[in-house]
Amino acid sequence: MTASRVISPREPAGTVHPEGIITRYTLNERLNHWFAALTYLYCLITGLAFWSPYMYWLAAIVGGGPTARFWHPWFGLAFTVSVFLMYDMWHRDMRTTEADKQWSKDVEYYIKNEDEKLPPIGRFNHGQKIFFWLMLYGIILLLISGIGLWFVESIPWSLHWLRYLAVTIHVAAALATIGGFIIHVYMGTAMVRGGFTSIIRGEVSTAWAKTHHRLWYEQVTGDTSTKK
Amino acid sequence: MSQATLSIRQISGHAGAAPGENVERDYQVCKLIDTTTCIGCKACEVACLEWNGYTFTDTVFDNSYQTMPETAWNYWNLIKFNEHERADGSITLLMRKDQCMHCADPGCLKACPADGAIVQYTNGIVDFQQQNCIGCGYCVSGCPFDIPKFNPTTKKMFKCTLCVDRVSEGLEPACIKSCPTGCLHFGSKEDMVDLAETRAKQLRENYGIKEAGVYDPAGVGGTGVIYVLHDVNNPEAYGGLPKDPHIPWVVRFWKGPAKWIGNLAMLGGILGVTLHYLRYGPKQVVHDHDLEGEPEQDKNRQDKNNGGRP
Ligand code: HEM
Ligand code: SF4
Ligand code: SF4
Numbered sequence: 001m002t003a004s005r006v007i008s009p010r011e012p013a014g015t016v017h018p019e020g021i022i023t024r025y026t027l028n029e030r031l032n033h034w035f036a037a038l039t040y041l042y043c044l045i046t047g048l049a050f051w052s053p054y055m056y057w058l059a060a061i062v063g064g065g066p067t068a069r070f071w072h073p074w075f076g077l078a079f080t081v082s083v084f085l086m087y088d089m090w091h092r093d094m095r096t097t098e099a100d101k102q103w104s105k106d107v108e109y110y111i112k113n114e115d116e117k118l119p120p121i122g123r124f125n126h127g128q129k130i131f132f133w134l135m136l137y138g139i140i141l142l143l144i145s146g147i148g149l150w151f152v153e154s155i156p157w158s159l160h161w162l163r164y165l166a167v168t169i170h171v172a173a174a175l176a177t178i179g180g181f182i183i184h185v186y187m188g189t190a191m192v193r194g195g196f197t198s199i200i201r202g203e204v205s206t207a208w209a210k211t212h213h214r215l216w217y218e219q220v221t222g223d224t225s226t227k228k
Numbered sequence: 229m230s231q232a233t234l235s236i237r238q239i240s241g242h243a244g245a246a247p248g249e250n251v252e253r254d255y256q257v258c259k260l261i262d263t264t265t266c267i268g269c270k271a272c273e274v275a276c277l278e279w280n281g282y283t284f285t286d287t288v289f290d291n292s293y294q295t296m297p298e299t300a301w302n303y304w305n306l307i308k309f310n311e312h313e314r315a316d317g318s319i320t321l322l323m324r325k326d327q328c329m330h331c332a333d334p335g336c337l338k339a340c341p342a343d344g345a346i347v348q349y350t351n352g353i354v355d356f357q358q359q360n361c362i363g364c365g366y367c368v369s370g371c372p373f374d375i376p377k378f379n380p381t382t383k384k385m386f387k388c389t390l391c392v393d394r395v396s397e398g399l400e401p402a403c404i405k406s407c408p409t410g411c412l413h414f415g416s417k418e419d420m421v422d423l424a425e426t427r428a429k430q431l432r433e434n435y436g437i438k439e440a441g442v443y444d445p446a447g448v449g450g451t452g453v454i455y456v457l458h459d460v461n462n463p464e465a466y467g468g469l470p471k472d473p474h475i476p477w478v479v480r481f482w483k484g485p486a487k488w489i490g491n492l493a494m495l496g497g498i499l500g501v502t503l504h505y506l507r508y509g510p511k512q513v514v515h516d517h518d519l520e521g522e523p524e525q526d527k528n529r530q531d532k533n534n535g536g537r538p
Contacts, residue, residue, distance in 0.1 A: 050341040050364060052487055065342050065362035066383060113508045152365040153378050157468070163369040164478035171482060175490050179497055186501035193510050211514045 007203050013123075014220035020206045022220060024198040032085050033199055039079035040181070046072040047174055073150045076142065083139045090132065093123045099215065100126035120214030127187070131180045138177040145169035247398055256352040256417035257395060259404065260424050261325050262456040263466065264431060264440070265411035268293060268307050268323040275406035276305040279391065299326060301377040304388040305403055308467035322458070324466040325403070325412070328375045328388040330354050330452030335475035336387075338483050339370025345385075352417065352452040353392045358384040372448065372473035390452060420454060427456050447474035 049059035148166030363383035391401035431440035441460025
């Protein structure tokens with residue numbers, strides 16, 4: 001098997017190649033995804049270190065407590081930028097459709113791997129869409145509360161309830177994103193085979209597209225022969 | 229600041245008593261501030277700076293005796309001047325020495341995430357260990373008296389140590405030593421509460437100051453710094469002394485139940501996806517030839533499980 005690439009970095013997502021390959025993610029989409037992943041992971045490791053004395057050792061693997069404290073907000077800002085870029089790239093594909101609503105009602109089949117009982121869906125399924133919006137709103141809350149934690153001394157004593165509010169929101173939003181993150185990583189690596197490769201190499205097979213995102217497959221290939 | 233060291237019983241060839249002689253250190257120490265005899269001379273401020281090696285910082289003039297609005301990372305001890313209107317309409321100046329209260333139940337320590345950045349000694353002194361401090365500022369949210377202050381250059385938190393380095397050598401804190409009116413006292417918690425109650429009684433009975441009393445707030449388990457106040461029912465009049473201080477309930481929740489709820493939720497999530505994988509396994513890519521029931525062929529050079537790669 002040759003290592004030569006079928007897809008090219010500049011072609012839009014959804015480009016179909018005669019080799020049975022479809023471009024799922026452009027180079028920019030992949031770069032941004034991994035930038036987001038690394039910055040989020042850094043925030044997660046350092047944040048968990050501050051969260052619990054039993055996880056304080058995590059700070060040691062990123063250079064110690066003071067270093068972790070110094071960089072956590074800056075990596076948080078970088079992650080925010082990345083999420084906003086992601087919004088710019090993907091928000092059109094992330095709108096909830098009628099098919100998504102039906103898909104969510106039938107999510108039980110998705111969980112049980114009985115995908116043939118699910119309605120066909122587009123480029124992203126409803127779970128992915130919910131994760132996208134969770135991260136977007138999550139990072140907005142994390143940003144606002146994080147700035148409060150960053151400069152906590154500048155919050156005057158007369159408004160000291162804001163200090164407590166900042167910590168509450170930051171923790172709640174972090175936990176919500178962590179929940180989504182666990183499922184996201186599981187789905188992308190273990191459960192949906194080919195998904196992990198697609199966000200690295202940018203390509204999927206036509207069969208993969210047809211199995212997991214039939215509407216998207218039909219839309220990009222023009223092949224409606226599988227319509228029920 | 230320094231950890232407690234050994235105390236001395238005798239010294240050879242030494243004129244006079246040994247410093248720290250007869251001082252027991254297994255009791256709670258306490259500083260008593262009698263606001264009724266404070267004259268606002270700021271000698272304690274100077275002594276604090278001198279002993280701890282800080283220099284004067286710029287003061288702010290705001291048409292009062294107040295030299296600066298609040299304590300700073302390098303200014304741990306500040307007299308707060310408060311104009312107060314008495315019930316009969318006359319004006320008085322309430323003066324209060326503001327510093328860390330050395331709470332028995334310290335909110336700063338409860339909030340701090342860094343191993344060893346804040347310690348409470350058995351004698352009750354709450355002390356920041358700057359070498360372990362990560363500068364996160366959580367202690368600022370935990371303290372009900374707004375005491376910890378941040379040094380932006382070193383990114384470390386500072387506050388009054390109750391002169392732990394002096395006390396562990398059997399000396400009294402520097403501020404106590406400098407007070408010209410004797411309004412500051414230092415000793416065991418028991419003795420200081422006793423002295424404070426006696427003074428408050430004297431004020432009530434001999435001076436007609438009916439509301440005089442001792443400020444030793446139970447909400448934080450009592451404090452290692454206590455006040456005699458003219459009006460114990462109105463500590464707020466002394467500039468930022470809360471009537472019923474306690475560790476903010478949000479901080480308690482955050483450092484208590486929230487930890488367990490959050491940790492269980494995270495573990496539950498990881499456990500959940502693991503069990504799901506063991507029960508259901510990965511999703512398979514469906515190939516056309518599978519559907520048509522044809523024998524497997526290398527039509528599209530696709531791997532069943534790894535459908536993305538040719
Ligand atoms: C948007 C930008 C962000 C900013 C400005 C920010 C800022 C902060 C600050 C200042 C703290 C206090 C400790 C410290 O100073 O390091 C903190 C704590 C924390 N952050 Fe962030 N953060 C951001 C994003 C995130 C993200 C993306 C996560 C992802 C999980 C996260 C998770 C946490 C956690 C778990 C804590 C510890 C809470 C605790 O101690 O209980 N933060 N953050
Ligand atoms: S700033 Fe330092 S002392 Fe204060 S909570 Fe953070 S680590 Fe602890
Ligand atoms: S007054 Fe504030 S800084 Fe001092 S011991 Fe109490 S909570 Fe800690």
